Amino acid sequence: MLKINNINVFYENIHAIRSLSLEVHEGEIVSLIGANGAGKTTTLNAISGLIKVKNGEIKFLDKNIENRPPEGILKLGIAHVPEGRKIFSKMTVLENLEIGAYTNKNSKKIEEIYEMFPRLQERKNQIAGTLSGGEQQMLAIGRALMSEPKFLMLDEPTMGLSPKFVNQVFEVIKNLSKSGVTIFLIEQNVNIALSCSNRAYVIENGKIVLSGNSSELISSDEIKKSYLGM
Ligand SMILES: Nc1ncnc2c1ncn2[C@@H]1O[C@H](COP(=O)(O)OP(=O)(O)O)[C@@H](O)[C@H]1O
Numbered sequence: 001m002l003k004i005n006n007i008n009v010f011y012e013n014i015h016a017i018r019s020l021s022l023e024v025h026e027g028e029i030v031s032l033i034g035a036n037g038a039g040k041t042t043t044l045n046a047i048s049g050l051i052k053v054k055n056g057e058i059k060f061l062d063k064n065i066e067n068r069p070p071e072g073i074l075k076l077g078i079a080h081v082p083e084g085r086k087i088f089s090k091m092t093v094l095e096n097l098e099i100g101a102y103t104n105k106n107s108k109k110i111e112e113i114y115e116m117f118p119r120l121q122e123r124k125n126q127i128a129g130t131l132s133g134g135e136q137q138m139l140a141i142g143r144a145l146m147s148e149p150k151f152l153m154l155d156e157p158t159m160g161l162s163p164k165f166v167n168q169v170f171e172v173i174k175n176l177s178k179s180g181v182t183i184f185l186i187e188q189n190v191n192i193a194l195s196c197s198n199r200a201y202v203i204e205n206g207k208i209v210l211s212g213n214s215s216e217l218i219s220s221d222e223i224k225k226s227y228l229g230m
């Protein structure tokens with residue numbers, strides 16, 4: 001579904017992504033694992049058109065999408081829940097959801113989001129900045145789903161959440177996957193990432209250094225030593 005071939009991304013003279021290739025097949029949950037500063041967010045931003053790639057290809061459903069404008073990429077069915085949520089904190093819950101729907105005029109979608117997150121319905125007129133961290137993450141996911149994506153990318157969705165909300169976020173991810181949405185997940189908690197994905201890639205200094213089935217990676221010595229402190 002998504003195929004990245006040898007992309008390079010620079011921030012002026014910083015070579016942030018180095019000849020990176022990866023692919024995500026339809027129906028999979030794939031995670032991208034790596035330390036702070038490894039290049040995870042930059043990879044997602046390149047896919048969603050928020051940052052330019054210097055060279056290489058990004059294909060989605062056999063179309064080249066590298067360096068297209070973000071609205072065009074969203075319209076093809078790719079949605080992005082950004083790092084740090086980036087909800088509009090002075091707007092209400094409902095207004096945040098409506099913004100997510102600007103490419104999609106299906107008014108029934110909002111009812112589906114409320115079914116998935118009853119908390120958001122209860123709080124639809126509340127100013128989003130006054131929600132708890134977990135509720136804000138639910139809102140960020142709900143907003144991304146308003147465009148009815150085929151492919152959903154989440155950048156550290158459990159960052160700063162209590163264990164109860166971490167579990168809730170992963171329940172939501174699993175249910176979305178069951179309903180047919182393909183998932184590309186960034187997660188710093190390697191245990192969590194590997195236990196909820198089919199496959200994973202490990203990124204270090206902008207390069208993919210390891211990849212495979214999550215069930216195999218979780219028992220690999222390299223992962224245990226570098227990421228699980230075992
Ligand atoms: N806006 C920016 N300007 C300059 N350098 C950046 C910028 N954003 C990220 N970087 C650098 O690019 C590298 C990858 O960052 P990032 O993709 O945010 O990593 P991660 O999400 O894995 O923590 C890091 O070295 C970071 O310092």
Ligand SMILES: [Mg+2]
Nearest residue numbers: 040041042083
């Ligand atoms: Mg990041």
